[in-house]
Amino acid sequence: MAASENSSRDLGEFSKQINLDSxxxxxxxxxxxxxxxxxxxxxxxxxxxxYGNLAYGTSxxxxxxxxxxxxxxxxxxxxxxxxxxxxxEDLPLSLIPPYIxxxxxxPAASSVNISKKIWDVYFKELLPLFTSxxxxxxxxxxxxxxxxxxQALSRRIHYGKFVAEVKFRDAPQDYSTHIHTKDxxxxxxxxxxxxxxxxxxxxxxxKAKVFGQQVTIEDKCGEVDYKVxxxxxxxxxxxxxxxxxxxxxxEYLLRRLD
Amino acid sequence: MAASENSSRDLGEFSKQINLDSxxxxxxxxxxxxxxxxxxxxxxxxxxxxYGNLAYGTSxxxxxxxxxxxxxxxxxxxxxxxxxxxxxEDLPLSLIPPYIxxxxxxPAASSVNISKKIWDVYFKELLPLFTSxxxxxxxxxxxxxxxxxxQALSRRIHYGKFVAEVKFRDAPQDYSTHIHTKDxxxxxxxxxxxxxxxxxxxxxxxKAKVFGQQVTIEDKCGEVDYKVxxxxxxxxxxxxxxxxxxxxxxEYLLRRLD
Numbered sequence: 001m002a003a004s005e006n007s008s009r010d011l012g013e014f015s016k017q018i019n020l021d022s023x024x025x026x027x028x029x030x031x032x033x034x035x036x037x038x039x040x041x042x043x044x045x046x047x048x049x050x051y052g053n054l055a056y057g058t059s060x061x062x063x064x065x066x067x068x069x070x071x072x073x074x075x076x077x078x079x080x081x082x083x084x085x086x087x088x089e090d091l092p093l094s095l096i097p098p099y100i101x102x103x104x105x106x107p108a109a110s111s112v113n114i115s116k117k118i119w120d121v122y123f124k125e126l127l128p129l130f131t132s133x134x135x136x137x138x139x140x141x142x143x144x145x146x147x148x149x150x151q152a153l154s155r156r157i158h159y160g161k162f163v164a165e166v167k168f169r170d171a172p173q174d175y176s177t178h179i180h181t182k183d184x185x186x187x188x189x190x191x192x193x194x195x196x197x198x199x200x201x202x203x204x205x206x207k208a209k210v211f212g213q214q215v216t217i218e219d220k221c222g223e224v225d226y227k228v229x230x231x232x233x234x235x236x237x238x239x240x241x242x243x244x245x246x247x248x249x250x251e252y253l254l255r256r257l258d
Numbered sequence: 259m260a261a262s263e264n265s266s267r268d269l270g271e272f273s274k275q276i277n278l279d280s281x282x283x284x285x286x287x288x289x290x291x292x293x294x295x296x297x298x299x300x301x302x303x304x305x306x307x308x309y310g311n312l313a314y315g316t317s318x319x320x321x322x323x324x325x326x327x328x329x330x331x332x333x334x335x336x337x338x339x340x341x342x343x344x345x346x347e348d349l350p351l352s353l354i355p356p357y358i359x360x361x362x363x364x365p366a367a368s369s370v371n372i373s374k375k376i377w378d379v380y381f382k383e384l385l386p387l388f389t390s391x392x393x394x395x396x397x398x399x400x401x402x403x404x405x406x407x408x409q410a411l412s413r414r415i416h417y418g419k420f421v422a423e424v425k426f427r428d429a430p431q432d433y434s435t436h437i438h439t440k441d442x443x444x445x446x447x448x449x450x451x452x453x454x455x456x457x458x459x460x461x462x463x464x465k466a467k468v469f470g471q472q473v474t475i476e477d478k479c480g481e482v483d484y485k486v487x488x489x490x491x492x493x494x495x496x497x498x499x500x501x502x503x504x505x506x507x508x509e510y511l512l513r514r515l516d
Contacts, residue, residue, distance in 0.1 A: 033298060071322065076397050095321070206473055211468075
C-alpha cells in the first residue's frame, strides 16, 4: 500500500498554501456536486417506504446511512478533516494506513459538528422541495442518492471550518476581539457579505439550469423543463446552505483561541 | 410499511406499457447519470491505494463494492429486475417487503448477467481514460464514485434485456428464426443501427460538454476546459457501452424461447 507515502512531504508548507482563493475554488466545485446529487435524487419520487421504521425501531434511512458510513470509515473516509460523519459513534477503524492530510485546522476547533442539524434540514426542509409525491419502488437507489446529497451538503457546510481558518489568519486581531467576548452576532456580521451571497445564489441557479436541462442534439427553443427547479436550488443556498456554513464558521471561531 | 401497496395494480396492463419509446427515454436519461458519475469520479486522480490488496487477499475495491451491494440488498435493490449485482453470491435478504415490479422480462432470459465483463472493462479500459495520475488520499469518496459509475454502467448495459424484449415483441417471427438456429451474428445484425449509434455518440459528447463545463455567472468565450474529455465519453459509448448492451440483447434473445 502506498497510502502513507505522503508522510514525507512538507506538510507545514502545504498547509500554508490554503488561502481565500483555494477555499473559494473548492466551494465552487462543490456546488456542481451538490446540484448533480439533487438532480439524481429528483429522478425518484419521495418514496415514503424508504423512510419507514424497521422492525427493531430505527428507520431504514438511518440504518442505511449508519452502515454506509461504517463502510466508508473502513476505507479511511474520516481521516480527511473535510469529512464529518452523521453517526460518529462506534465507527470502525480504517482497513488501510492513514493518508496524512495537511494540518490546516486549529485542533481545538476542528471538531465542530452540526450534522444533526444538516440531517433535519435535509429531510424536513429540502427533500420535499425537490421531489415529487409518489413511490417508484426504487428504495435502495433513493437512499443511496440521499446519502450522496447528505455527504455533499455536509462537506460544503463543514467546509466553513476552512473558510473561518483562512479568514482568521488574514485578520487575527479583528476576530480575536469578538472571540474573547464570545460575540456571535459581531462574528456573524464580519463573515457576512451580502453581495457575495447574492452572486452565489445566481451562480447555483445558473448551474441548475445548465446541469438540469434535457440535452438534445438539436438546440431547442421555447419551454425548458428542468430536472430540479433552479429557483429552488438558489433558495436552498440562501435559506439553509450558506447560513449553516456561517454557523459552522462562527462555532469554529469561538474555539479558535482555545 | 407501504412497500407492497402496489401489488393490487394491474401489473399485466403495466407491463404492456413498455415500448420502444419508453425504453429509449430510459436509456437517454441514463446517459445523464453515467456522465454525472464520470465527472464526479474524475475530480479525484486515479488513487492507486484504493485498488491495493487488503491483508486477507481481496482488494479494497472488491471489499467495498461487495459490502455496499450487501447493504443495498437489505434495502431491496435487487427486487428490481433493472438492477444486477456484481457479486450476487450470498447477498442478504431485504429488510423491507418487496415492491412488485411489473413482469416485463421473459423469466428464462432475465438472468443474463455480464457484470464480470463490465467490471473488467471499467477498471482496465475506462478508468484510465478519464482519471489523471496521482493520489489525493480520498480513497473512500473515490471508491464510492467508482461504485456509482459501475452501477450506472451496469444498469445501462443490462437494460439491453428490456430493449431486446421490446424488439422481440415487435417482430417475434423475424427473431425466432435466428434464435432457433442460435445465429448470434444474424441477431447482432438485426440489433445494429449504425445511424442510431452515431446519434447516441454525438448526444453523449454534447452532454459531456454541457455537464462538464465550468459554469460562471458571466458567459465565457475562448478555451473551455471540460471536467471529462467529451470525445472520451463518445469513444466509451462506441467501443464498450453500446457493444456490451448489444451483447446483453443477443444473450437475452438466445434464451427468449426457452
